[in-house]
Amino acid sequence: MIGIAESNTGVMDKTRDQIEIGNIQYLLASFSDMEGTLRAKLVPSGRLSSVCDSGAGFAGFAVGDLGHGPSDPDILCIPDLRSMTVLPWQKNVAWFAGTLTEDGTSWPFCPRTILLNVMEKAKKMGYEMHTGIEPEFFLVKENEDGSISPSDNKDISQKPCYQQEALMRNIDFLTTLIDYMDELGWSVTQADHEDANGQFEINFDFADALTSSDRQSFFRYMVRSMAEERGLIATFMPKPFSHLTGNGSHMHLSLWNGSNNLFEDIYDGKGYGLTELAYKFIGGLLYHAKAISAIVCPTVNSYKRLTAATTSSGSTWAPNYIAYGGNDRTQFIRIPESGRIEFRAMDGACNPYLATAAILAAGLDGIEKDIDPGEPFAGTDSISSNPIEKGNILPTNLKEALTALEQDDVIIETLGADFVNTFLHRKKEEWREYHHFVSAWEINKYLKGC
Incomplete structure (x- = not known):
């Protein structure tokens, strides 16, 4: 299985081209919580590289059962560029399925990561x-x-x-x-x-x-x-x-x-x-x-x-x-x-x-x-x-x-x-x-x- 970071490196240029050609202004860095509800942050498209490198930060305890308490550090959502999906009814926004990390380590409570492991x-x-x-x-x-x-x-x-x-x-x-x-x-x-x-x-x-x-x-x-x-x-x-x-x-x-x-x-x-x-x-x-x-x-x-x-x-x-x-x-x-x-x-x-x-x-x-x-x-x-x-x-x-x-x-x-x-x-x-x-x-x- 190709890791998300490695995969993103391979398709970054193609994704940038798609964003520019499609006049996409915003990105949804999204992940699924335990119940299957999508959680997301809205990111300006010019921040694509930084959000792929560093992730979009979330207070884990605020989004439900992700093994976090209020005092824990942020979990970070790393968008998987392979999942890019332009909203057909809002074409200036693209959705990305992401996986969660903490301090650079895959987060074991992330449903998408669990599937990737299997x-x-x-x-x-x-x-x-x-x-x-x-x-x-x-x-x-x-x-x-x-x-x-x-x-x-x-x-x-x-x-x-x-x-x-x-x-x-x-x-x-x-x-x-x-x-x-x-x-x-x-x-x-x-x-x-x-x-x-x-x-x-x-x-x-x-x-x-x-x-x-x-x-x-x-x-x-x-x-x-x-x-x-x-x-x-x-x-x-x-x-x-x-x-x-x-x-x-x-x-x-x-x-x-x-x-x-x-x-x-x-x-x-x-x-x-x-x-x-x-x-x-x-x-x-x-x-x-x-x-x-x-x-x-x-x-x-x-x-x-x-x-x-x-x-x-x-x-x-x-x-x-x-x-x-x-x-x-x-x-x-x-x-x-x-x-x-x-x-x-x-x-x-x-x-x-x-x-x-x-x-x-x-x-x-x-x-x-x-x-x-x-x-x-x-x-x-x-x-x-x-x-x-x-x-x-x-x-x-x-x-x-x-x-x-x-x-x-x-x-x-x-x-x-x-x-x-x-x-x-x-x-x-x-x-x-x-x-x-x-x-x-x-x-x-x-x-x-x-």
């Missing part, structure tokens, strides 16, 4: 992971009483998925978004109205794991910004409506060596077109499924998507079982075609860097330990009809997932013990906060009956 391990084993993300989101409006509803008042069908009328009523938003993405060189393949009212998905080309994570981070920022301009809210929240399908963030992935797809084998005896290497990777994902759930489904709300019995459309489209199978969208691991697999548990609340790092770490462990995924499962997304023993069900709440992560030495070591301990502390606080809060449901349910 990618470096993969590289030493001869692998590069390519990923393609399918982000789902809702466009909603806030009502006078503070509640939310789909922004399109006419989007009320019980089965709205792929509905052409609903798609076309949102044509301005979607085509503008597609134009922006193609302008950035992401090569959009398609967009659709998803299974829930007010829900959409955009698909674009796969890339190396780091580039895809950068793009997923920027995509969420871009969609939210576009919605705000229109007086709407774009949310990637896993389950904003109890009766509707939630927001997944499905990841299609494969391992490569140069131009060789190491997952593709058209002579696969199981008929899925995968290599033995791919099956071992799947084995690692299944083995570590409960632990990595805490990373890829990191909120209390995440498990209302995973464990929902049904929705108004008739299906949750979210996995319940720790299992894999063919072209079956109820699976934890789906095999849509030869040469790639789809990880379907990940949701819209995840930090893209941490989720990708956890998935890659689990898969690599499967390869190192020759973990057999067993036979594929022809399953269903209904918990009530689950034929698998309880041990093969995904965590049903955040607490269960955190307990599993606490007990998984491989994932802890790969992501970093200090980081995982901080993550666990923060998420346990979130769980306690949730249980201490008295909800409107409880008032309605118990106030007059107790």
